[in-house]
Amino acid sequence: MNLKRYLRLLGIQLKASGLLSLQYRADFFTEGLTSLFWTFTALAPLFVVYGERPNIEGWSFGEALLVVGWFTLLQGILEGAINPSLTGVVEHIRKGTLDFVLLKPADAQFLVSTQRFQPWRAFNVLTGVGLFVYAFTHLGRWPSVTGLLASVLLLGTSTLLLYSLWILTVSAAFFVVRVDNLTYLFTSIFDFARWPSSVFQGVGRGALTMVFTYVIPLALMTTFPAQAMLGRLPFQSLLGAVAGAGIFAWGSRQVWLRSIRRYTSASS
Amino acid sequence: MSARTVLRAFPTLLRVGFAEAVAYRAEMLIWVLSTTMPLVNMVLWMAVSREAPVGRFGEADFISYFLATFAVRQLATSWAAWLINWEVKQGTLAMRLLRPISPLWTYAVESIAAFPMRLLVAVPVVLLSVALVGEKAVPQHAWQWGFFVLSVIGGWAVAFLANVAIGALCFFLESSQKVLEVWLVLFFVCSGYMYPVELLPPTLRAIIDWLPFRYQIGVPVEMLTGAYGWQESLRLLAAQWAWVAVLGGLAAVTWKQGVRRFAAFGG
Numbered sequence: 001m002n003l004k005r006y007l008r009l010l011g012i013q014l015k016a017s018g019l020l021s022l023q024y025r026a027d028f029f030t031e032g033l034t035s036l037f038w039t040f041t042a043l044a045p046l047f048v049v050y051g052e053r054p055n056i057e058g059w060s061f062g063e064a065l066l067v068v069g070w071f072t073l074l075q076g077i078l079e080g081a082i083n084p085s086l087t088g089v090v091e092h093i094r095k096g097t098l099d100f101v102l103l104k105p106a107d108a109q110f111l112v113s114t115q116r117f118q119p120w121r122a123f124n125v126l127t128g129v130g131l132f133v134y135a136f137t138h139l140g141r142w143p144s145v146t147g148l149l150a151s152v153l154l155l156g157t158s159t160l161l162l163y164s165l166w167i168l169t170v171s172a173a174f175f176v177v178r179v180d181n182l183t184y185l186f187t188s189i190f191d192f193a194r195w196p197s198s199v200f201q202g203v204g205r206g207a208l209t210m211v212f213t214y215v216i217p218l219a220l221m222t223t224f225p226a227q228a229m230l231g232r233l234p235f236q237s238l239l240g241a242v243a244g245a246g247i248f249a250w251g252s253r254q255v256w257l258r259s260i261r262r263y264t265s266a267s268s
Numbered sequence: 269m270s271a272r273t274v275l276r277a278f279p280t281l282l283r284v285g286f287a288e289a290v291a292y293r294a295e296m297l298i299w300v301l302s303t304t305m306p307l308v309n310m311v312l313w314m315a316v317s318r319e320a321p322v323g324r325f326g327e328a329d330f331i332s333y334f335l336a337t338f339a340v341r342q343l344a345t346s347w348a349a350w351l352i353n354w355e356v357k358q359g360t361l362a363m364r365l366l367r368p369i370s371p372l373w374t375y376a377v378e379s380i381a382a383f384p385m386r387l388l389v390a391v392p393v394v395l396l397s398v399a400l401v402g403e404k405a406v407p408q409h410a411w412q413w414g415f416f417v418l419s420v421i422g423g424w425a426v427a428f429l430a431n432v433a434i435g436a437l438c439f440f441l442e443s444s445q446k447v448l449e450v451w452l453v454l455f456f457v458c459s460g461y462m463y464p465v466e467l468l469p470p471t472l473r474a475i476i477d478w479l480p481f482r483y484q485i486g487v488p489v490e491m492l493t494g495a496y497g498w499q500e501s502l503r504l505l506a507a508q509w510a511w512v513a514v515l516g517g518l519a520a521v522t523w524k525q526g527v528r529r530f531a532a533f534g535g
Binding site: 034037040041044045048051052057189192194195200208 | 298299301302303304305308309311312313315316319322446449450453456457462463467468469
């Protein structure tokens, strides 16, 4: 019964932001164009790098393109579904209107994370899929069914990880208030996910790869799904990703609850 | 507004700007941390050049190139377009226009006043580069240092004037945020921020030579890493300052025309 209620609530929130974005239909084209533009910047160094070498740290051009594809796709999810509502939280905290959200008879984390979507940003998702198709035609083969299923599963874990990281960032907002440029910080760290994580192996004897796998799990978000599509992700890694994402989400939930408890409204 | 008013107001404006930069130092630190892209690219190019150098770049050259990029980005940067957009939308620009000095001067001085704080970040990065790579990371001759300082100032001017020109478009377009975004994308691709421009195919390089982007970051970085003899350096500096002049004219014209329209719908 509870689940049903939340699903209905989600439906209502989705409908509201859907209607809102239908008002700005021209955005569809500008979003599309800018997303293509940004994808091109993500690709530019790839072309320059692979103009010099056919293979970098065991990744060929087509394979690295898959990672960029995942990066673009996740960026679409981040900017379309996660970013807008959580920027809203920061605004709430600053103005003190978060009190109204907390008073509502539903879970606060659920309410704040579903308050606003920007469907046109989903254009990035399409661009990402386009990159997958291009990458596989370049590789001259198609992914296996199990590989594809595994990558869909990993899409779920990546989204969960991204969302949890965001919740952590927002929880920081309760302590430092001016957090809107923390969001820039976050996106610039996310930039590291553009490249297969093995590229970073050479730095500090693999310390950076360790950080990006276990501390800020960027490798799990883009490199693992790309590997799954190529059919070379070990089964333990898949299990590890699912378990890791679960633990991470649970941890961020605890942090959120803790910060909410600490929260005293802006006026007091 | 005469030149004398501007000159008289300058020290005060600088002091205010500096105090502001100090007050928002935590925020500035976060901004600095969010320009980590050169570091991402550094690691990537190090991996690429591990087996064999790319062009004239070995692993050490990439380290010094990208650390220089990081340092130069701290100095040759401006957020005026964003500020203008915001102030026009909020209407707070009206307050600035009431003062006896052009808002453009205040924007410029605010940016210049943050220089000491930004140097606090840039200088250690350059020193780190020297520690990692050796003396090669910085110019060997006095004239090269002079050229480098000139090119950083030029790079800042390119960034600032382009920002003003783009920002002023919001008087005509409602918001010039999208134009700014397009500029930024081209900047990332063409400026030498993500890879040394030298590594691009010759035709592309020829086009980039004619565009302003490289003169914001790429040229100062190349001056710092001492990539050219004085003849080529002089040519690049001349091209850079030509762009400063062009963008200066463009900024002045769009701003003047734009403000007239602002008065029209704000008043």
